[in-house]
Amino acid sequence: MKPFAYVKAATPDEAVRACAGHPGARYLAGGTNLVDLMKLGVETPEFLVDVSGLQLDVVEELPDGSLTVGATVRNSELAAHPAVIDRYPVLSQALLSGASGQLRNAATTAGNLLQRTRCPYFQDPGKPCNKRLPGSGCPAIDGAHRELAVLGYSAHCVATNPSDMAVALAALDAAVQLHGPEGDRTVPVTEFHRLPGDSPERDTVIRPGELITAVRLPPASPAALSHYRKARERASYAFALVSTATVLEVRNGVVHHAALAFGGLAPRPWRAHAAEEVLLGAPATRETFTAAVDAELAAARPLRDNGFKVTLARNLAVDELTALAARER
């Protein structure tokens, strides 16, 4: 282990100020990913700013029906929050499908958004990885990539984002609230994670020193149904091969609102805009759903060993849309 300095901040401002002078600083909350990566030597921060005491651990229901989730609300708490279970079931389901009970008790909302890929090469400092060591190469393209991306990747990185929660947030049009040295800003979850392009080392659009303070969920349409489904190699405690977060509202047999996001397919939670375009205003039939999902997955470029993900994503999404439409009748 490399020695590091540690400070516990009392307010968001204090945390941001503490971080400001240290390019090698990292915020520490639940530590379920960062500490693992430090043990592996993947992350070697010189300075940790503990943000677990910022009192950002509150879920607030606003008068307009929206929900503000504090950055350090634990995953298990958020999953069990009555407003989440009631209005955003897809989010509760996504959270509960992730990690294990012990990890969910420690992991925070912001930390979940910032967790890093589980690509085996990223996690092994003895091997090249452009995300970990820019310019060193991406062995996954020719190597072990069965669980890696089919969409949105680049010649420099084929890693996937591992979060379940973020997939649900993407489908719910949630936004990330950031507090930084240059003030506050809000970024939609769908734009929060970057595609790798030629700089895969940057997972998100977060700027140096910026701190996630909350995630904002817009009001849920009372008539919309939502569901999360995750396909994986064992029944619990496994990352998604493919997952789907689906929100659907059908009126008079026609799709009135649809939001579809995929996990396990891409470097970020993959909001299926092309599919939604086909869905909107179309009859809520299996034919429509199939055409919509196919429109989205036409862009997929599977690698040697992960072509099954395209089939799996197609099956899952069509099945989920069909099931939600049936429930609406």
Next chain:
Amino acid sequence: MSPTPHALGEPVVRHEARLKVTGAARYAAEHTPPGCAYAWPVPAGVARGRVVSVDTADALDIPGVLTVLTPHNAPRLAPADDPVLAVLQDDRVPHRGWYVALVVADTLEAAREGAAAVHLDYDIEAHEVVLDAGHTALYVPEEVNGGFPAVRERGDFRSGFAEAPVRLDASYRVGPLHNHPMEPHACTAEWREGRLRVHYSSQGATLAGQTAAALFGLEPEQVTVVSEHVGGGFGSKGTPRPELVLAVMAARETGRPVKLALPRRQLPAVVGHRAPTLHRVRLGADADASLTAVGHEIATHTSTLKEFVEQAAVPARIMYASPHSSTVHRVAPLDVPSPSWMRAPGEAPGMYALESAMDEVAQLLGVDPIELRLRNEPAEEPDSGRPFSSRHLADCLREGAERFGWERRDPRPGTTREGALLLGTGVAAATYPVYLSPSHAEAHASPEGGYRVRINATDIGTGARTVLAQIAAAALETRVENVEVEIGRSDLPSASLAGGSSGTGSWGWAVHKACEALRARFAELGGRIPAEGVTVTADTEQETRRGSAYSRHAFGAHFAEVQVDTVTGEVRVRRLLGVYAAGRILNSRTARSQFTGGMTMGLGMALTEHSGMDPLFGDFTESDLASYHVPVHADVPAIEVHWIEEEDPHLNPMGSKGIGEIGIVGTAAAVANAVCHATGARIRDLPLTPDKVLARLG
């Protein structure tokens, strides 16, 4: 607790259960002698080559780092019987992950930081790590693991198979697998006045002590190895491993006690694995479902360090009657980590292939798979012609069929649907040989009426302490509470490994014999016990070396019900049933745990567990418990275990067969056969992950 004097078979609770669940039981890495230093190994970062130079300056600069041992400065050991123990003895890198340095420091943190600061230069050579059935390096070894001949031919297989009216010729694959016990391999070593004391997570402290003495040039009595509690091994702790050598070496070099717990991510390369096996099974049958030809050929890999050949074609020699048979093993030495024992080496992968093939032949013949097995029950062991000491496979199959509700099964595949789920059931047979090894035991009676039994048995989580107390109590006709058992230390009377499902039979025999001797001594003394008590010893050297005129095996039958999600390709097991004939069951509670644990491991082999060999780097891709998928609770359905009463006078005084491994044997085949029944798709490559299943669902 048992109120009766005879405790054999009763569900006596584990003696150390409370210690374990309260955290009071201490494992090898939980002993911290005063002044203890910590070691962290440095694995080779290339798959083949030589270490040209090791720059230790940066590591030595780290505060707290005491020394860095390398191939250039490490002390020379006496030649090792097992080449995997010759660590830091030369500059050769036989595979990626082979240890090339060891950092010793005041703290674990400093040792770990030091290990990351050791800079190595290699002379890199091209590596070859991928096994295929036509690999040019494949050869037929003389013998395979367990000492079995690599090749056995009976009758004229070639003609027998060619002339069979019904023929199956199928290839199966079981990829590499890892034992991954919960407790990692760990060792705390301490030198004191020329004597070595080691707390070691091992399946056999006697062998570990002998090995350490030999390597470091010591008399055996200078070494004490303590393996008091062991958090699982599944074969990977059956033989001493590099951590023993490194910890002892580091303790001697630094003059401090040294603790070394191997990090999880390093385990796959240095503690053995189940080698991949590529199977070709050819079965020929008459129209009346009698097998006429049984052929099983294996290709597997070993390392360039040692020849270890997974004996996966051996079970085909004893399972079914047929006039013609051919069983052949081939092995290719590759630049891979050395494979070794993993729960039921040979039987586990071999019976997956053979029992899948039996299911396929049943389909070809249009007979029930249980009926096919019943029709081919041999009168004696097909390979040797020796009589079976007992064989109740047919009873297990019949009893299992009744309990499972097999007669209600529609044999047509792909016919039972529940929404998007396809349901299916499958059956497979299980077998495991009876191994017995010589052991020594001491029995002591005190004038107060208590007894003490001492033997260097090892409890790797099985309940050895408890069952040995039961065996002693039965022999002494006393209550089990009156017997104290001391095990897990190499200064106790020497005993065999906890391996090959042989522990309870081997140790129990010695304990039984010592207790009988104690009773004989009582008789001589006229029942008067002197103040110092009475102590006797016994061993089973003669009895176990005599061997047997019988073919001795446990048998069983596994039944599985699965659901296959046609949307995702996910397979989940709904029910597992195991019925066994394994001699006398000595503790119904711990035995049930053993069977259930074995079946769970078989479920993992069938559906979730795989270690992928990365051709680019020559290591296993899944190197932690997040990526190496052992089944979690949610994967494990109601598992039902039964056994039939089996009297077998040709085993040992208790009449027991080993039960630690048979639970994993055939379970994977039962699950795979059920998947085929559910879907109509025969996938001959484990594990049955969604990618493979989805590809076959169309």
